[in-house]
Amino acid sequence: MIPAAFEYHRPKNVQDAIGILVEHGDEARVLAGGHSLIPMMKLRMAAIEHLVDLQDVDGLSGISIDGGRITIGAMTTQHELITHDGLATAAPILREAALQIADPQVRYVGTIGGNVANGDPGNDMPGLMQCLDASFTLVGPDGTREVAARDFYEAAYMTERSDEEILTAISFNATAGGYSYEKQKRKIGDYATAAAAVLLQKDGDTCTGASIAMTNLSDTPVFSEAAGAALTGTSVGKADIEAAVAAALSDIDPTEDNRGPVEFKRHVAAVVIARAITRAWSRA
């Protein structure tokens, strides 16, 4: 399994990388960690004429925490997310989710930018970014723009990013309260059968804010506003969790595949959402 021939580019800055994309249009693709794209190229399911390796591009990696705002460069690896002490305090749900992605070798090279930009509904970070209400920075020939993660995903592998743009950074607010990323998978390294990201804020015994999103349960990541609303103002008792799960299930549209039929996926979704809410509440 060897990829078809391509021309290899290794630009040193974002403008040069964009120049190559502009010149070659949809015949060019950027390469981050390569652990989604290279397998597709080996299977000849992706035909790339011009491969633009971003590893030498300055300023695309690193984590900065400025007051309550966190910015993560697109080329930052899952391993770097896991081992960053500041991030573990400012938004511990990142570490919890990243530890459930793939396996150690893949996490050393797999990047957060590739994970969110690829548009694969099986990837975990897009769902988490819905929960965090993150913003993506896109740089293209006409300049820089910010797109909300909740507006970014159109369909499987179809996103708001145009062919000539590069996703360079992700930013979101530091989290407060309880958090949980729960993922059901068949084995280590697998994509989710169902996964849920939950953030909850608590005042006394009352839930004062809730954000709930899901992974691999539709052709895009799912943010369920109704599920969050079902918990806000309650004491997150058994009936409240059931109401939130019911609301979340009405926002998903899973399809049958080798992880199981639709009915099974809805069952697993209900289990992981309830677990995520319970764990987040216990940490709030």
Add this chain to the structure above:
Amino acid sequence: MSDKMHLKMTVNGKQEDLLVEPRELLIYVLREKLNLTGPHVGCETTHCGACTVELNGKSVKSCTVLAAQAQGAEVTTVEGLSTPDDLHVLQKAFREHHGLQCGFCTPGMITRAHRLLQENPNPTEEEVRFGIAGNLCRCTGYQNIVKSILAAAAEMNAAKEAAE
């Protein structure tokens, strides 16, 4: 066929200059051009970990790295862990504790375990299991692999203490 490129990388401490197509995978360059047949081709789909090598201080599956990406990199294969006169502590521990049966996964296991112990010199059994989760073994049930890695960690720590 695309134009060949001049690939320079340091492999097991030795500077290598090669002419490769950018699309060639690192595992094949190591095995077929440099005759380093320690890293194995197992699944070839990023699952099994038999092709694991160290690339710039990270464990990677070399079936999913383009040779071109390794331009300027430092690569270590299982061959780079031992000397002609002596096996590495991990290799001795795998022999001592029967950490292999057919041996196919072993170079990847040992290379991965080597990096794991660099980052976490004193792992728990659970940390070892989580740390080698990207390497599949179909023979041992992992019991003796985990035992071997824990034994090597203890030996390496004892040697370090003795040196201090």
